[in-house]
Amino acid sequence: MPTTKSLTKSKIKKLELIANEVRRDIIETLVAAGSGHSAGPLGMADIFTAFYFHILNHRPKSPHWPDRDRLILSNGHICPVQYVTMAHAGYFPKKELKTLRKLNSRLQGHPHREALDGLETTSGPLGSGLSQACGIALAARLDNQRYQTYCLTSDGEHQEGNYWEAVMFAAKERLSNLTVVVDRNYIQIDGHTETVNPLDSLKAKYEAFNWNVLEINGHDFLAIVAAIHEAKAEYQKPTVIIANTIPGKGVSYMEFDYRWHGLPPGSADVPGDPKKEDQVRIALRDLRTLEGKIISEHE
Amino acid sequence: MNTNNMLNKDLKLEKKTLASDVQKIPTRNGFGEGLLEAGKKNSDVVALCADLTESTRMHLFAKEFPERFFQIGVAEQNLATVAAGLAVNGKIPFIASYATFSPGRNWEQIRTTISYNNANVKIAGHHAGISVGPDGATHQAIEDIATTRVMANMTVIVPCDAIQAKKATLAAAAVIGPMYLRFSREKTPLITTEETPFTIGKAQVLWEEKKPEVTIFSCGALTHNALLAAQILKNQGIAVEVVNVHTIKPLDEKTILAAVKKSGAVVTVEEHQVLAGLGGAIAELLARTTPMPIEFIGMQNVFGESGDPEALLKKYHMDPESIVRSVQKVLRRK
Numbered sequence: 001m002p003t004t005k006s007l008t009k010s011k012i013k014k015l016e017l018i019a020n021e022v023r024r025d026i027i028e029t030l031v032a033a034g035s036g037h038s039a040g041p042l043g044m045a046d047i048f049t050a051f052y053f054h055i056l057n058h059r060p061k062s063p064h065w066p067d068r069d070r071l072i073l074s075n076g077h078i079c080p081v082q083y084v085t086m087a088h089a090g091y092f093p094k095k096e097l098k099t100l101r102k103l104n105s106r107l108q109g110h111p112h113r114e115a116l117d118g119l120e121t122t123s124g125p126l127g128s129g130l131s132q133a134c135g136i137a138l139a140a141r142l143d144n145q146r147y148q149t150y151c152l153t154s155d156g157e158h159q160e161g162n163y164w165e166a167v168m169f170a171a172k173e174r175l176s177n178l179t180v181v182v183d184r185n186y187i188q189i190d191g192h193t194e195t196v197n198p199l200d201s202l203k204a205k206y207e208a209f210n211w212n213v214l215e216i217n218g219h220d221f222l223a224i225v226a227a228i229h230e231a232k233a234e235y236q237k238p239t240v241i242i243a244n245t246i247p248g249k250g251v252s253y254m255e256f257d258y259r260w261h262g263l264p265p266g267s268a269d270v271p272g273d274p275k276k277e278d279q280v281r282i283a284l285r286d287l288r289t290l291e292g293k294i295i296s297e298h299e
Numbered sequence: 300m301n302t303n304n305m306l307n308k309d310l311k312l313e314k315k316t317l318a319s320d321v322q323k324i325p326t327r328n329g330f331g332e333g334l335l336e337a338g339k340k341n342s343d344v345v346a347l348c349a350d351l352t353e354s355t356r357m358h359l360f361a362k363e364f365p366e367r368f369f370q371i372g373v374a375e376q377n378l379a380t381v382a383a384g385l386a387v388n389g390k391i392p393f394i395a396s397y398a399t400f401s402p403g404r405n406w407e408q409i410r411t412t413i414s415y416n417n418a419n420v421k422i423a424g425h426h427a428g429i430s431v432g433p434d435g436a437t438h439q440a441i442e443d444i445a446t447t448r449v450m451a452n453m454t455v456i457v458p459c460d461a462i463q464a465k466k467a468t469l470a471a472a473a474v475i476g477p478m479y480l481r482f483s484r485e486k487t488p489l490i491t492t493e494e495t496p497f498t499i500g501k502a503q504v505l506w507e508e509k510k511p512e513v514t515i516f517s518c519g520a521l522t523h524n525a526l527l528a529a530q531i532l533k534n535q536g537i538a539v540e541v542v543n544v545h546t547i548k549p550l551d552e553k554t555i556l557a558a559v560k561k562s563g564a565v566v567t568v569e570e571h572q573v574l575a576g577l578g579g580a581i582a583e584l585l586a587r588t589t590p591m592p593i594e595f596i597g598m599q600n601v602f603g604e605s606g607d608p609e610a611l612l613k614k615y616h617m618d619p620e621s622i623v624r625s626v627q628k629v630l631r632r633k
Contacts, residue, residue, distance in 0.1 A: 070388075113387065113416055120387065122416040128408050131377045135384020135392075138369065142345070142390065162408065165377035173369075 019049040025084040030264035033101040039247035039260040041081035048085040050224045060090035063117040074129020075154035076110040091118045127160025137178040156188035170238040171210040179231040180240045185247040187258035218243030251283040311494035323486035329461035331356025333468025349378045355395035379405040383412035386419040398424030398440030414450040421471045426484045428570030429603035436602040445575035447479040448548045454478040455548040457518040460490045466497035487520035502551035506541035513539045514558045517568035528622035564629045565593040573597040592632035594625040
């Protein structure tokens with residue numbers, strides 16, 4: 001596979017272990033917060049781990065380093081996974097995760113650029129992240145900067161008009177320094193995306209808009225990193241990586257279930273799922289039985 | 300008739316402003332010239348337009364600096380958000396469209412990605428007010444001062460003529476922070492000159508009296524109608540002052556409170572809904588400091604319609620005679 005940084009078998013194993021630990025901390029952070037989204041953050045734990053621990057050219061202790069790659073989270077509601085991964089990467093102390101959604105916290109319920117160093121944009125209202133990423137990629141071009149701009153989006157926000165305005169514009173401007181990763185998990189708050197307002201074929205849609213389109217298993221580290229390398233090698237078009245993911249991945253009763261889009265474990269009884277008081281225990285048990293065990297320390 | 304002597308001499312205003320042959324230039328022209336000059340002064344200034352490049356006078360910049368001009372197409376939500384991305388990486392983006400579309404259609408994008416995000420984007424809203432004329436109410440922005448001034452971090456400026464529009468545009472490029480600038484389509488009389496000072500947040504007493512009975516606060520091109528009204532009133536023996544509140548946010552409380560201390564009654568004048576615009580801002584200030592009678596000139600909770608600009612201003616009571624009547628009315632309430 002093409003690499004600019006080595007991705008050995010042992011590195012992949014290490015990334016998997018970090019991702020599991022990120023999942024556990026997502027659950028614990030959400031429980032402490034008492035509200036927030038579960039399914040999306042768990043489903044994107046592998047991709048965020050890949051970015052912050054392998055792909056990004058960044059300096060967590062110097063979050064304003066001008067040459068850093070830009071990572072823009074468009075669907076701000078999955079910020080628990082970003083906060084947890086950033087904490088693990090060293091942007092801020094892990095103990096601060098317990099302040100999520102609390103008064104005076106830097107960890108706002110939806111990410112705010114001015115609240116926490118290391119966030120590139122303010123997001124939450126859907127469909128506006130990609131166009132901001134376009135602006136950031138344009139600024140890189142104007143200043144002859146070599147950093148990459150990555151935008152992580154949900155599938156549901158492809159229902160926003162603003163999103164497609166940006167898709168058109170990125171292709172027009174040939175923003176080959178821009179790569180989008182779509183969390184294709186097929187769920188949104190009100191149900192299955194294809195029931196709420198169908199999005200398929202996303203691949204064909206992006207191709208029709210003149211993008212370079214890749215499709216991967218969003219839980220396969222080798223596939224994630226290989227796709228990023230392929231995107232970097234594209235010099236004519238922006239690239240979209242459609243990452244097929246499992247919402248709620250790692251927690252048996254949450255996987256593929258849209259009802260867990262916006263709920264933290266332990267907050268409500270969901271018909272057919274474990275009782276409210278058992279949800280947290282079972283979620284953490286499930287995560288511990290994932291491949292290997294969750295490591296408590298990593299460098 | 301020697302009434303021009305009430306014009307504030309310190310401000311070096313246009314001497315012919317009340318004459319019938321006064322030169323008329325649209326405020327949007329001042330924006331176009333100001334943006335071009337700002338682009339020459341600072342290479343970080345960039346411009347984005349939503350398919351209205353000539354109409355918004357952004358074509359002057361686009362022609363001179365094609366590499367710093369971005370044609371977004373008919374996509375105002377993208378217009379605001381691409382600009383936000385450029386701004387957080389050190390650029391100074393000016394975005395232009397008609398005010399009904401930007402900051403109208405893209406209000407939430409502006410709220411989240413520019414205002415809350417504190418991104419250094421300058422929003423130029425064009426063809427504001429009912430004087431757009433024949434295009435009709437869909438294209439007549441009469442809510443934009445209200446919808447922008449309610450956003451934290453946002454500065455709101457409505458220049459009174461083309462010369463002030465140019466100065467405001469240059470000033471906007473030189474300060475950091477989200478800003479809304481409002482321009483109109485029609486040619487309107489020059490009130491100021493190149494020598495007239497302009498400072499963001501500093502209101503200007505254009506028409507001075509030692510003992511005014513009423514203070515008229517105005518913004519935008521209607522300020523000229525306020526001056527014409529002041530002249531008519533003077534001939535009737537009623538002394539008023541006219542204050543050009545070109546910066547609606549932050550409001551120049553000091554100048555406004557000093558003015559009303561002398562008069563004790565207020566008329567506000569704006570080509571905008573009387574709700575939550577300039578009049579609203581003045582009323583909020585006076586309600587918490589020195590309550591007094593206020594009359595509001597503007598759109599009275601209705602939409603506009605197609606028509607000749609001057610006829611529209613008359614029909615919707617924004618002509619000099621209507622301002623005179625409001626002054627007489629507020630005097631009876633003192």
